[in-house]
Structure formats: structure tokens, C-alpha cells
Amino acid sequence: MRVQLQRLEAQSRRRTENATYLSEGLSEVPGLDPVRGDERVTVNAYHLFRLWYGPTAFGGRTAGQFAKAMVAEGVPISPGYPAPLSQHPVVTRRVAYISERLGLGESMEDACPVCADVCERGLWLRQSALLGSREQMDDIVQAARKVVEVWGT
Secondary structure (H helix, E strand, C coil): CCCHHHHHHHHHHHHHHHHHHHHHHCCCCCCCCECCCCCCCCCCCCCCCEEEEEEHCCCCCCHHHHHHHHHCCCCCCEEECCCCHHHHHHHHHHHHHHHHHHHCCCCCCCHHHHHHHHHHHHEEEHHHHHHCCCHHHHHHHHHHHHHHHHCCC
């Protein structure tokens, strides 16, 4: 643990620098929009580098299909959560149970459109990728450009 903590500051700085650089590069790729951070945050660990995916720029393909294409190019990216947690069977069963116990009748409709959109269009790049070199960040951008060239409308 102590050895890891000795590397923390340098790794955090590198992830921040690479996230900034990668955001600039990916912002120029049609259909990809890096999630902007809150200006009030002074240090971001970049556990995940998050992107919004626009399927129109990729011929209507899903974020999952895009992630598979990027993985084939050597980029460790994945779709985010597959569905809102509020739709997970464990949660829905518990809500139904509590509603019944409280005499509330049928449980409320799950209306979380923003969460559903995040699940459908969100992409995650693991933090380990942000520890790479500047050239590796360029490779990520190039891979995304390659996919949009092949799939683009």
C-alpha cells in the first residue's frame, strides 16, 4: 500500500493531463463528446474517463457495438451500466415489497429518462488507459476516427 501511495500523486497528475489531452482530441470526432467535469472540482481521480456516444454519427450503431470495435483496435473502452439500477430485479422486487407493506398499492413507474440515456449512450475508458503515453492517447483518437470513417453516415 505504501508503495502505491508513493505513486499516487504522479499517476493522478498523468491521468489528469492525459484526460485533458484526450478530451480535446475526442471532441473533434463526430459522435463522441467527453463528459465535462464540474469546474468546482479541484482534483479528479479519473477512475473512469466518460464519453457520450451519438449513434447517428456511427450509422445508428449502439454504444456497445462501438465499444467492441474500439476494443478490436486495442482501446480498453466499454459501455457503462447496461440498465438503470432502478430497473434491476433486486431493486424492483424490494420496491414492490415495501410498497405492499406500506399499503401503497402498485409501485411507482420507473421514470428516470436521464439515467436511461446515460446507460444507453455512456462509454467508459478505464483509468489505466490514462496512464499511457501521449502517443497512446493519439492512438485512441485515431481508433475512434477510424471507426467513424468506416461506420459514419
